[in-house]
Amino acid sequence: MSSPVDTFIEYAEKNQEAYIDRLRKAVAIPSVSGDPAYRKEVFRMGEFLIDELKALGASVETRDPGVQDFHGTPLPLPPIVLATIGTDPAKKTVLVYGHYDVQPALKEDGWNTDPFELVEDEKHRLIGRGSSDDKGPVLGWINVVEAHKELGLELPVNLKFCLEGMEESGSEGLDDIIFNEADKYFKDVDVVSISDNYWLGTTKPCVTYGLRGVSYFHLTVKGPKADLHSGVFGATIHEPMTDLFAVMSKLVTPKGKILIPGIYDNVLAVSAEEEKTYDDLSFTMQELHDAVGNEINIHDSVKDTLQHRWRFPSLSLHGVEGAFYNPGDKTVIPARVVGKFSIRTVPDMEPKQITELVEKYVNEEFAKLGSKNTMSISCTHAGNHWVASPNHWNYVAASNAVEKVFGVKPDLTREGGSIPVTLSFQDALKKNVLLLPMGRGDDGAHSTNEKLDRSNYVSGIKLLGTYLYEVAEAKPE
Amino acid sequence: MSSPVDTFIEYAEKNQEAYIDRLRKAVAIPSVSGDPAYRKEVFRMGEFLIDELKALGASVETRDPGVQDFHGTPLPLPPIVLATIGTDPAKKTVLVYGHYDVQPALKEDGWNTDPFELVEDEKHRLIGRGSSDDKGPVLGWINVVEAHKELGLELPVNLKFCLEGMEESGSEGLDDIIFNEADKYFKDVDVVSISDNYWLGTTKPCVTYGLRGVSYFHLTVKGPKADLHSGVFGATIHEPMTDLFAVMSKLVTPKGKILIPGIYDNVLAVSAEEEKTYDDLSFTMQELHDAVGNEINIHDSVKDTLQHRWRFPSLSLHGVEGAFYNPGDKTVIPARVVGKFSIRTVPDMEPKQITELVEKYVNEEFAKLGSKNTMSISCTHAGNHWVASPNHWNYVAASNAVEKVFGVKPDLTREGGSIPVTLSFQDALKKNVLLLPMGRGDDGAHSTNEKLDRSNYVSGIKLLGTYLYEVAEAKPE
Ligand SMILES: [Zn+2]
Ligand SMILES: [Zn+2]
Ligand SMILES: [Zn+2]
Ligand SMILES: [Zn+2]
Secondary structure (H helix, E strand, C coil): CCCHHHHHHHHHHHCHHHHHHHHHHHHCCCCECCCHHHHHHHHHHHHHHHHHHHHCCCEEEEECCCEEEECCEEEECCCEEEEEECCCCCCCEEEEEEECCECCCCHHHCCCCCCCCCEECCCCEEECCCHHHHHHHHHHHHHHHHHHHHHCCCCCCEEEEEEECCHHHCCCCHHHHHHHHCCCCCCCCCEEEECCCECCCCCCCEEEEEECEEEEEEEEEECCCCCEEHHHHCCCECCHHHHHHHHHCCCECCCCCECCCCCCCCCCCCCHHHHHCCCCCCCCHHHHHHHHCCCCECCCCHHHHHHHHHCCCEEEEEEEECCECCCCCCCEECCEEEEEEEEEECCCCCHHHHHHHHHHHHHHHHHHHCCCCEEEEEEEEEECCEECCCCCHHHHHHHHHHHHHHCCCCEEEEECCCCHHHHHHHHHHCCEEEECCCECCCCCCCCCCCEEEHHHHHHHHHHHHHHHHHHHHCCCC | CCCHHHHHHHHHHHCHHHHHHHHHHHHCCCCECCCHHHHHHHHHHHHHHHHHHHHCCCEEEEECCCEEEECCEEEECCCEEEEEECCCCCCCEEEEEEECCECCCCHHHCCCCCCCCCEECCCCEEECCCHHHHHHHHHHHHHHHHHHHHHCCCCCCEEEEEEECCHHHCCCCHHHHHHHHCCCCCCCCCEEEECCCECCCCCCCEEEEEECEEEEEEEEEECCCCCEEHHHHCCCECCHHHHHHHHHCCCECCCCCECCCCCCCCCCCCCHHHHHHCCCCCCCHHHHHHHHCCCCECCCCHHHHHHHHHCCCEEEEEEEECCECCCCCCCEECCEEEEEEEEEECCCCCHHHHHHHHHHHHHHHHHHHCCCCEEEEEEEEEECCEECCCCCHHHHHHHHHHHHHHCCCCEEEEECCCCHHHHHHHHHHCCEEEECCCECCCCCCCCCCCEEEHHHHHHHHHHHHHHHHHHHHCCCC
16 A cells, blocks of 8 residues: 555646646736726635635635725735644644735737636646736645545644735735734744746756845935926036936946945855755756847856845846836936836845945035035835755755755755745744745746646646645754 | 018018917927827918918919828928029028917916917016027018018018928938929028027027037847846856946047047137137126026036037937836846947038948957857937037127117027038038027026016017128128
């Protein structure tokens, strides 16, 4: 007789058509959180998940995040769905997070098929909005629970769900609920597992233990009281755009080096142990070129490229508010311009200190200009970086599960972007958080023709279930 | 018995209410050329002028500039109205140009009154869209003709009109007609007079003999094939925005000095004669501060300020196409950005040479960056500068007329902006062109609450008529 985990894996392999049917139903609900016209569909998607979870015997509760102020219009926020399967004090408790809203998608954006109709193409890619981000992974967990119910097997751990419907729109209201429930609904949680990111490449699974933070800045230069005609005033007054470009051009070099003094002082050096993790990552420079669509890499090696993506800071200029931005020609002198830039941050940079360094530097650089305009700088958002220990038993459990299902050791990765809920769970619950992705690096989560490969979906279901067994067997230090 | 010109001046003074009534009728026609919804009103305004001119005995013809392509919608262009009063070969022929379309205006833009209802306030300002730009001046000429008709006086010169209805929207179709009619309808023209600019300040009349040209540039930097996420790609690829800001920050200093080598080489030095014309201009630094709404002057004297406005080049940065421009935060790496800037040009700068200098310099500066992105620069528009001799008998006639009507010598001014039709008439007809403004510097031609002071309207009518007598008496060298 085979072990419960093998029984589960075998069952999952056989039942994949049912799992795809479930994903098809979920994708058919256009739960776009960013468009008020679809808000009722987000609610409908929440109901869909509540029904599925209840049918599997979960005890389900919801939390109401209240009302969103959408450019002056009040919009009800979809519920945070909390579900519990098993409350055995002898078992560990795993909290899984996912989101049931999706990015906007219109056929005319360039989709080859209706974005809200799941289709499988000749390469066995399941194409549809939300297939990979994040309905596939959320249903992955539900499929694991269903398999155990059908097989008459007990889950090896207690499972708690936290599912939100506003992730693609800033997770409004979620943080308050996480912190509020930390010692209530989430009291017994031992570890957290989130499947909302992607493999580094397309062939090898990974576990992800770090994310960069981001500090966003607005650099405002004000001069005239209203926009002026450059014919009348050019070369006679200090122009805000000239000052803005002078200061913003001093922030970062074309090779990506940040010019703000002190900004690198607290960046941790790469340890020997970390250095090794870059040795056989499943990633090539060709994959970078393909993703970018051009060979404009700054660094020549995979290691340098990924270290700069994951664990060194970067500074990007995003745009200018208040200046001319349309096609065509306009000879305006804009009166007030706001330059937007952000710094991706890494351990042990401190958001507060970063803001101080930026303020000091841009003030000094502006003073050098001798301009009579006024400049101000503000940090409009500061989300901290996050890093977990990849040696924690939760990560070891995930790594073992990958080896069992895929026959390879996973890549140990970080990401250059941020997934704010990761930090929220870690700060609120003080438990290890694991990022365990289901999809591939080329799924196109926020793009047209988003897909989840059939093999990733099915293997992902096996992985999530196997991970629970590995968690159950792990010996916390 | 008084002279004809004195009789005319006396008559004009007495008939001002009728002139204001005529202006009221014209302002009531919302001939906004920039908004297709008002196109029929532009035609109606053309008809209004044709009727007025015919009633005064003018022989009127029209030219059809054809059809405008308004963002894909074909829109009929309003007619160029050509009118002739007098064909006496013994007299000189003066061509007057004006436009009968106006800038858009909505009460909610901040007008205190209905913009298309002429009202006179307690300061005797005639407030309404087009009052000063350019219906007041156009009717000024018509009032001169009417006065002579009523008085039974012959005009001292032959008068030709060229009135267009698309000036505020790029004068579409006008140039072709001017060049086509140069040796036909405009064959006998001796001098041209245009009343479509303004006094330097608010108290003293001026004649204007120069305009700056403008060359507009698009600096395009292309990198990735689509916008990228700065979390994923920051510090790993060459970012187009970083390159764009690096190059655009090298174009001009915060004090307005253009950094393109050779750009000043062909700028004419200020002659002793020209230097003197700055000595008692009716302008103060306070007027600059008031117009700008802030004390951000680069130069401390009126002379330096006006020389930099009128007869030295300037370079302004206008904006960026393709970058993030909305309020709020967005962490995009824009894939393709187009920086917009323009250079105001003066004698003897050559548009072609300017483009070459700009191309050479930005290519060199971009090469210094060592970026793998691609950069291209193009001149999208090049309108030449214009300058006439203020010693030409046409200017002397205008100056004499100012002295007779206002009792002061006019300011001799230039403008920093361009009025392209000026150059078209000069190039096509090879005759002296005079700019003889009616309104004041604070009329707010393109702003809310546009006005024309009653005294400027009435004195302007006297001035235009008197100018014709001075032209008649002038002895061409
Ligand atoms: Zn997601
Ligand atoms: Zn997403
Ligand atoms: Zn005008
Ligand atoms: Zn105008």
